[in-house]
Amino acid sequence: MAIRNAFYAQSGGVTAVINASACGVIETARQYSDRIGSVYAGRNGIVGALTEDLIDTTQESDQAIAGLRYTPGGAFGSCRYKLKGLEEGRAQYERLIEVFKAHDIGYFFYNGGGDSADTCLKVSQLSEKMGYPLCAIHIPKTVDNDLPITDNCPGFGSVAKYIAISTLEGSFDVASMAATSTKIFVIEVMGRHAGWIAAAGGLAADETRDIPLVILFPEVPFDQAKFLAAVEDKVKRYGYCSIVVSEGVKGPDGKFLADAGIKDVFGHTQLGGVAPLIASLVKNGLGFRCHWAVADYLQRSARHIASKTDVEQAYAVGKAAVELALEGKNAVMPTIVRTSNSPYRWEIGHADLADVANVEKKMPREFISEDGFGITDACRAYLLPLIEGEDYPPYRNGLPDYVVLKNAAVPKKLTSQFAV
Incomplete structure (x- = not known):
């Protein structure tokens, strides 16, 4: 099986633990170096892919990547940028495939909420239509907790x-x-x-x-x-x-x-x-x-008072995304499955993006008091x-010692530019 590169991007409003998911993706990909080459991140989310502004995470030490687990914000930059429908915005999707092809990217990991789930599904659909082999996995993230199927959303x-x-x-x-x-x-x-x-x-x-x-x-x-x-x-x-x-x-x-x-x-x-x-x-x-x-x-x-459960689950869905891709899954999202309330137990499952995209989970009426x-x-x-649980970051001089990455740029290979 040929070694191909991976692309990871963060989307929408960030959370205290979205970087823990990034950590899960990158650390797991490094464990499968015989199947996944470099992990490139999009600078400022999907915008980085469209503009071919990629970050080379191989330039970061294992220690720096591990530090993402306890660092808030979006380490690679996020964005609020909505891709249009497949037909209306076909040029955008074709540009993504063009960039992925130029950098031999065979794995697309998109970390976000409902809109990014929809984007991930559309990228998967277009890559198939264009005959470009690409495995697209959505990684759940939203503070609103409104993604369907998964018991809860990291963040x-x-x-x-x-x-x-x-x-x-x-x-x-x-x-x-x-x-x-x-x-x-x-x-x-x-x-x-x-x-x-x-x-x-x-x-x-x-x-x-x-x-x-x-x-x-x-x-x-x-x-x-x-x-x-x-x-x-x-x-x-x-x-x-x-x-x-x-x-x-x-x-x-x-x-x-x-x-x-x-x-x-x-x-x-x-x-x-x-x-x-x-x-x-x-x-x-x-x-x-x-x-x-x-x-x-x-x-x-x-992040200084993040839930330990949340941190562990955020990392787990990032790790699972890579494992699902290597199993040959496509257009899916890892989910959190609650198996027991007391004691609390959970495991990782997965859902088809067709069942996730554009579906919003609201509070059930039985969770709200009668008045x-x-x-x-x-x-x-x-x-x-x-x-439940505390997962404090390390402190230095009285403040959390959060990680700041180098975020070294990947040399561009395309001569064409793309305006966003």
């Missing part, structure tokens, strides 16, 4: 841990000030259509901590009167209340409360600013003093194992 567990901790600590803070000052703490979290991250805030309260929480999910239409009544009731009973609000909360008309009026490159509505809106509603409607915070990038970059403002025991049982 989510660490965000869930961050939000659960932040909600817990913020609640302790506001509780101490409630008698004479602030009574409401509002934290805005990511989640456009799925409320998985918001649900994680519910873990702050348990049988040992009776913390008053109100959670606003994208899956539950926002009812202002019902919401204010719930908050008022919490304050009457506890003296304070913490509110976890997903950025994707919608009104009864189906419109986002925080619609900024602009679209991103994927055609998604640009969101942000729902926390101050909710705080204003509470202040004006109930007269309570509020403080609010937007977790934003902090929730997805907090629509909390989580159920079933949701708690699902979430808790995903935030």
Whole structure:
């Protein structure tokens, strides 16, 4: 079997553990040097492939690659760049194949969410039509936890841990000030259509901590009167209340409360600013003093308190991607299969990309409390194992000692240029 090179790229919003998946890919590929030659990474994701701006990971030491396991962000750069449909954007896909052919790339590993799953499937389909042998494997990654089939998505567990901790600590803070000052703490979290991250805030309260929480999910239409009544009731009973609000909360008309009026490159509505809106509603409607915070990038970059489960699973899907490719699988995605809740056990499976692309997994109604403002025991049982364990990075001078790669460029072989 001829030795061929591999291409790996990171796509979309990064996570605290996407580099752990990269580590899994590269370390595993190095173990199969008799079948896989060089692993090239796309500088700034798929854009690097289109512009033939490739990174030679063979120039990195084993120690540097190992350091990716505990380093946040996207080590090779990511992007939000949507490839068009096969016919409409055929030139883009043909360019990818042209670059892959020039660098003898036989393996394509694309690490991202739903849009990248669709891209990976289309690249696989076109390569087959063009008669170019290419094995395309999608590696799951999304903090939103909205990919289908896989039990959960690498990146989510660490965000869930961050939000659960932040909600817990913020609640302790506001509780101490409630008698004479602030009574409401509002934290805005990511989640456009799925409320998985918001649900994680519910873990702050348990049988040992009776913390008053109100959670606003994208899956539950926002009812202002019902919401204010719930908050008022919490304050009457506890003296304070913490509110976890997903950025994707919608009104009864189906419109986002925080619609900024602009679209991103994927055609998604640009969101942000729902926390101050909710705080204003509470202040004006109930007269309570509020403080609010937007977790934003902090929730997805907090590698210092990443979930050990999440780190292990992120590495495992990267490793599995290479192994699936070497088994001859194509147009598939490694998945996490939960085999037991208590004790928590999981294994790696795989799914066809045709069943993954353009499918969004939302919170099931049985995970949301009857009043629509909390989580159920079933949701708690699902979430808790995903935030379990600590996997601290090494520290130097009081700060995490994260890795910065050389990211040496691969010499270009094509004379043609491609504008993106």
